[in-house]
Amino acid sequence: MTVSTPAPAPATVDLGDPHTFADHDLDGFWRTLRDTAPVYWNPPVGGRRGFWVVSRYDDIMATYRDNVNFTSERGNVLVTLLGGGDAGAGRMLAVTDGHRHHALRKILQRVLSPRVLNEVAQTVRVNTRQLIREAVESGGCDFAERIASRIPMTTISNLLGVPEQDRDFLLSLTKTALSADDEDVDEVDSEMARNEILMYFMDLVEERRESPGDDVISMLIGSAIDGVPLSDEDVVLNCYSLIIGGDETSRLTMIDCVHTLADRPGQWRRLKRGEVDVETAVDEVLRWASPTMHFGRSVVHESEMHGVRLRPGEIVTLWHASGNRDERVFARPGEFDLGRTPNKHLAFGYGPHFCVGSYLAKVEISELLLALRDFTTGFEQTDEALRIRSNFLTGFSTLPVRFRPDHRGLQEADR
Numbered sequence: 001m002t003v004s005t006p007a008p009a010p011a012t013v014d015l016g017d018p019h020t021f022a023d024h025d026l027d028g029f030w031r032t033l034r035d036t037a038p039v040y041w042n043p044p045v046g047g048r049r050g051f052w053v054v055s056r057y058d059d060i061m062a063t064y065r066d067n068v069n070f071t072s073e074r075g076n077v078l079v080t081l082l083g084g085g086d087a088g089a090g091r092m093l094a095v096t097d098g099h100r101h102h103a104l105r106k107i108l109q110r111v112l113s114p115r116v117l118n119e120v121a122q123t124v125r126v127n128t129r130q131l132i133r134e135a136v137e138s139g140g141c142d143f144a145e146r147i148a149s150r151i152p153m154t155t156i157s158n159l160l161g162v163p164e165q166d167r168d169f170l171l172s173l174t175k176t177a178l179s180a181d182d183e184d185v186d187e188v189d190s191e192m193a194r195n196e197i198l199m200y201f202m203d204l205v206e207e208r209r210e211s212p213g214d215d216v217i218s219m220l221i222g223s224a225i226d227g228v229p230l231s232d233e234d235v236v237l238n239c240y241s242l243i244i245g246g247d248e249t250s251r252l253t254m255i256d257c258v259h260t261l262a263d264r265p266g267q268w269r270r271l272k273r274g275e276v277d278v279e280t281a282v283d284e285v286l287r288w289a290s291p292t293m294h295f296g297r298s299v300v301h302e303s304e305m306h307g308v309r310l311r312p313g314e315i316v317t318l319w320h321a322s323g324n325r326d327e328r329v330f331a332r333p334g335e336f337d338l339g340r341t342p343n344k345h346l347a348f349g350y351g352p353h354f355c356v357g358s359y360l361a362k363v364e365i366s367e368l369l370l371a372l373r374d375f376t377t378g379f380e381q382t383d384e385a386l387r388i389r390s391n392f393l394t395g396f397s398t399l400p401v402r403f404r405p406d407h408r409g410l411q412e413a414d415r
């Protein structure tokens, strides 16, 4: 049967509204959608367009894989899809399709591959261990501010060759660009922050053109597609993409990791005693955090999913927040299990746009787990953690934590 009218579902939940995610526990909502309306219509609200909501793992994978019927070039997150498109379309990796996407991705993969990132991984290790050691020795800290804010931003800034003195400024912008940790920050502030990041990189690209260095910006300036060098705009947009993609997602995952472990001493003990493989644990941390709640596509050719007709131009959103908890794929999906295998989670997406920074993100999370394991015997959350507000990202902007030092581990590392 073909159903062209929207499927019924809890009408009180508006997935376009950032407050929805701060104010509700949506586990039950997602389960209802997966069971009864796997392709659900989030209706228009206050002049904003409606959009399709895909909640089952297999359907999300199938849509990610299908770049014939679906495109990223009209935006890949609700804010741009609903706002009428993405200014970086056809030039910024995440919102480019086809041949140009393939060529651009090859260029970025060169600098983000495990082989090339070997040295970067060493630096992540040294930084992470130093930050965790300092926090453990001082008894505690706001983990979000003192540790998680430092590691991904330092790493991606090192790669891009962002001068040390500019990093705090950039961090303040990336914290506002896609989410808000303050009631006073609205979409206008976020848009200004995104523009400021672009302007910042315009200046830096101009500088690097004059005096190239050994960094990703200089490499991008020297790159060409089909014999045509990348323009300054192309380079700027892709730097933006790397800093936005590389900072907040990893930062939120690290914060969620410590938040979750502090709350589950049994899982922490498994890690501490070496009962779980760290690589396996990293995947569960990612599945659990699912920091990017959704990505999205626009329909190019009419297609059908679960009897629902998807028409050209319509917006289809793919919810990791639901797919990563789909009981059709994951046993006991509501349990955080550091030893979970298999664990083919969707945190990095799937198909042609699969996260190009996934290796780097995994290095960062794995070094965090190792430093925690080696330097502390345990930790507690000492005060409430503040939730960010966003319809795209989920997580906390603060996480006050007290650490108990592992004196033997700290001494061994000194040798």
Ligand code: HEM
Binding pocket: 072, 076, 093, 094, 095, 105, 112, 156, 241, 242, 245, 246, 247, 249, 250, 253, 290, 291, 292, 295, 296, 346, 347, 348, 349, 350, 352, 353, 354, 355, 356, 357, 358, 360, 361
């Ligand atoms: C793409 C998630 C870390 C850069 C993606 C996509 C997801 C994702 C789901 C697919 C988007 C789509 O299909 O429209 C994550 C998560 C991360 C993370 C959860 C950390 C926990 C990073 C890092 C970098 C990065 C560290 C950069 C160093 C990118 C870029 C793309 C992308 C450039 C676009 C790839 C393409 O379109 O071909 N990411 N990411 N990400 N990510 Fe990540």
